[in-house]
Amino acid sequence: MRRLERSVRRRIDLTQRLRRVRNSVPAAVQIMIAATVSYVIARVLLGHDFPVVAVTVTITALGFARDASPRRVLDILVGILIGISLSELMLILVGPGTWQLAFVLVITLLVARFISPSAAFTVAAGVQSTLVMVLPPPEGGVFVRSIDGVVAGVVALLVTALIPRDPRSAAERDAKKLFATLDEALGTLVVALETADEPAADLALTRLRRTQQMIDEWTTSLDSAIGIARISPFLRRYLPELRAQWRLLGCLDLASRHLRIITRRADFLVRDGRERPELGTLITDVRAGIRLLRTDQDQAREHLSEVARRLSPEAVLPGSELTESVLVLLIRPLIVDLLTATGMNASDARKALPDP
Incomplete structure (x- = not known):
């Protein structure tokens, strides 16, 4: 049995590694082109x-980070250039050596922290200042x-705009992961309410607590x-689609928070061992609405308006106790968030609700 588990884990690990390599191909090609161009220009x-420096700065600025926006690239480039310029100035003043290296490094790190709160900015400045202090000065002077x-900075920014990584693929993968987790969580919540299953709740x-990291x-x-699409002539046409995703993301962030509150309440309710199929049906309808959000927002608006x-x-629980009624009332702001995600005005979404 253990041998089988180890075999399955190895296969899963190999699949994840191969997926990571496949997803990294655009970034690797982009970095390769930028570093080569920087080297050719400088050499x-x-x-x-x-x-x-021309090669290392390009690689550091572009990197494999999830955030490949021009703003992040520029932020790192500024940090790098500050680290290089400051350390070269200090090298002229104090010269090379061990204590000089330590002195210049700490000064560079502190200056970088003063300029920007970004850790990447500070690390980039520190790495380049160390290279300046350790490597022999080039012909033509340290500058x-x-x-x-x-x-390297100019090339990195140009490559970001002209040879961009596909900015939609990563966002699409993250969206798919969030919708899948919400769907699984709501399916489990339906089981909990219909069968009074506390472990299911x-x-x-x-599962819902994991959604915050996904968001x-x-x-x-x-x-x-969105940052890449703004500066890339090849991707600018996708800006409306990406901005619509941004609206959807904001609404789903609020919806996920409401769902966590609703599920905590349901977890408390099912401890009495009573089955609540009416509430399970209601959550099933909410789940169907979230599924439609992923594929057809017009249908999602029609379905959620009916809910x-x-x-x-x-209407949901005639003659119900207060503890159960509270759960229905908690679902109301969730429905408003989901209707807003379809493009409906928040005021109109609230008007779609009956008097409590």
Whole structure:
């Protein structure tokens, strides 16, 4: 049995590794082109013998981070150029050596932290200042490396715009993951309510708690996609689609928070061992609406509007106790968020609800 488990884990691990390699191909090609162009400009056109900085700056600025937006690239480039220029100035003043390396590094790190709160900005400045202090000065003076850094920065920004990674694929993967998790969690919650299954309610809550990280990842990838599409002449046509995703993301963030509250309440309710099929049916309808959000927002609006029209405790649970009515009332703001995600005005979404 253990041998079988190890075999399955190895296969899953191999699949994940291969998927990671496949998803990294566009970034690797982009970095390769940018680094090669930076090297050619610095080595051939400018005549610098060892343009190490031109290559390393390009690779560091582009990287494999989820956020490949021009803003992030520019932020890292500024940090790198500050690290290079400051350390070259300090090298002229204090010269090379061990204590000089330590002194210049700490000064660079502190100056970088003063300029920007970004950890990536500070690390980039520190790495480049160390290279300046350790490597022998090039012919033409230490500020040749600053020129190489500027060349790398310009090339990195141009490549970001002209040879962009597909900004929609990462956002699409993150969206798919979030919708799948919401669907699984709501399916488990339906089972919990229909069968008074407390472990199922606990599992639904655990799954919903994972959605916050997924929302954060989708936010990063979508923000990066919008930033790239703004400056890329080849991807600008996707801006309306990406902005619509941004609206959907904001609404789903609020909806996920409401769902966690609803599931905690359901977890408390099912402890009495009573089955509540009416509430299970209601959550099933909500689940169907979220599924439609992924594929057809017009149908989702029509379906969720129908759910909203009957969303009162008396309609769902005639003669119910207060503890059950509260759960129905908690679903009302969730439906408003989901209707807003379809493009409906928030005021109109609230008007679709009956009096409580």
